[in-house]
Amino acid sequence: MTAAPFFPNEPKGPKIVTEEIPGPQSKAAVAEMTKYIDTSATKLVVDYEKSIGNYLVDADGNVYLDVYAQIASIAVGYNNPTLIKAAKSDEVATLMMNRPALGNFPPKEWARIVKEGLIDNAPKGQKYAYVQMSGSDANESAFKIAFIHLAAQKRKGAGFSEEDLVSVMNNQAPGSPEVAILSFRRAFHGRLFGSLSTTRSKPIHKLDIPLFPWPQADFPALKYPLEDHVEENAAEEQRCIDQVDQILSTHHCPVAACIVEPIQSEGGDNHASPEFFHKLQATLKKHGVLFIVDEVQTGVCATGNMWAHEAWNLPYPPDMVTFSKKFQVAGFFYSDLLLRPALAYRHFNTWMGDPIRVVQAKYICQEIRDHNLLQNTIEVGNYVYQGLEKLAAKYPGKINNLRGKNKGTFIAFDCESPEARDKFCADMKHEGVNIGGCGPIGIRLRPMLVFQKHHADIMLAAIDKVFSA
Template identity: 30%
Template sequence: MINPHNVRSSIAKYMLADGMDPIIDLEKSHGSWLVDARDGKEYLDLFSMFASMPVGYNHSYILEHSEILTKAALNKPTNSDIYSTQMAHFVDTMGRIAQPEYLPHSFYIEGGGLAIENALKTAFDWKVRKNMEKGNGILGSKIIHFKDCFHGRTGYTLSLTDSPDPRKTLYFPRFDWPRITNPKITFPISDHLDDIVDSERIAISEIKDAFQQNKNDIAGIIIEPIQGEGGDNHFRDEFFKELKTLSLENEALLIYDEVQTGIGITGRMWAHQHLCKPECHACDNHCKDREPDIIGFGKKTQVCGIFVGKRIEEVENNVFKESSRLNSTWGGNIVDMVR
């Protein structure tokens, strides 16, 4: 085993080692405290691995049942082709606890960026097949997205991400997809409402223009319920209602990227479930006129993926009916599923 004091130099021999200073002690770290393996110093971990650790380090329940995790770690099956009781337990648990009834279809994969990739593929497939049924040809290759967004660093997502750090996308080939003005809220709302509403009007106008200029070629609209990397940007409920209306009017799927906002961090399982009419205080987890067609999730779920609604069923051979349209070797990691 490499000495903790030599960890950074050992890694730097073979790859860029520009991470944070602490060397984590995986055994001694506990709860919200990260222990440095070099000197035992404890750090209150407000980073929590990019908010991907919902129960902290070495949770007592996991330690008490570590033999179950060990069994899952010994072999790595291809979940997409070889099923297990462990996988079934995970899928069932997610279905009962986290998967909304209005999003009955699911797909799992490793990595939040790849979750969003497959959300886009789902939308592309749906839109192209709809166009072909109508005799419009093979159209449906573009996604409407917003300035200051972050949706990942892989393939398709590079064409979406508008990070304040240009190094994340600079020089990489990207598609020229419609990028829309970000009508983020400036707080306090009461002092800035007129400006916010004006920004929303501009954004809505740009979206309408994008649909008009790319007739039949827009497969979806994607937005983070709360933009994270772009600056903790929030949007009014009324704006999400407009997005839903526009998606229905133009046969596009409404996609919410909940990789950062999902799994209870906002007080509900999914951030979009806060999007209710002001007078609706007892609604059941969502409001119909803000409802997404797809959500992408990751980080705190450990296993990443998408949940998809019933509009996908408007196409007979959609990606949840036809084999091999969505797939990956691991289909999500079995160890992450068990954890």
């Protein structure tokens, strides 16, 4: 970790120049956008050219320290010079504008690009990858691979039956069988029809959409501080594991895979212990159910490991690990060649991902290594956690269930109520800090990997000021 700032030209701190947020320029921009698109979720209108490092600049010139980072998806700072240079390279321009149908017509450099962008940065034991377009798409494609694998095991090398071929065209069994994916309560895995069927975070994500009747198990609801609730929390985790075992023993149709986030993010930054995940893997293995780890939000160093599940030291690699967000490329790793379908066109689409995002992943990981950003995140995360512990003691009842100790900067706490949480986010904005919520009452810190102690001091001072008001 260098003491010097990674971005020498970063602002010294936030600067709010408009009385209201959004300011007049931002309001005008939203009004113009609303003519064409849905702007109901717009939070800030951004001047991306002027944004730099950890600082986001809005259309009115307000400068925010950004600890939300495009919903946890910017890794190495706005206008990172290495990335901007890469964006203008011949390699990227060629791949962008001659966008290949990668499944049919890959570029001759594709093996190198995939190795440098994906495989060299994969979790231990993950040797192969599929490239997709988004986290939802990555999870759904992993589900499809799981279903294809399950069916292949059942067929034991036999081909498709005539009944398979006919029934599937009517979306009926046996060609389209009743099979399921197991997920956890409060999980978020995306918002397309298959992924949304495994998402259990908030009703607004799911209402009015037809979904598959797939099963769900409780995810542990741990009590904090962890050291004061050791036995209780262990019992809670065992209860959830028993539920998984029960579901897999009794569900009315085969379960092909179980998907889980290392830390449930959108659902409220819900943690579980490494022991929980060891037991989960063992239970899934017992039932012959594939284990998919969704690292869309936890991946790429923020938790203090390149991939959060590496901290568990599992005896076997997960069967699949999905990624997106800070990696910028979406897709999934898989650990066993048996998961690759035997026939062509079983998992296929026109683009099979976007090659420029694979190139981008390479440069992001290069920046991480060159600047030792994993170590930075571990150290700054500990510093932030300690700072929040002090603030929690100073303002009783304001910072509840502080969590994410020794999890890099992947730190969260609960406010008193949904209203208090929303007000906190708004107040922080007026103090020049862009911060995000999760779950019903959570605040989640998602700074970039270039977030340093001097940035943490600014954020902690803003929290102090907001709570003292």
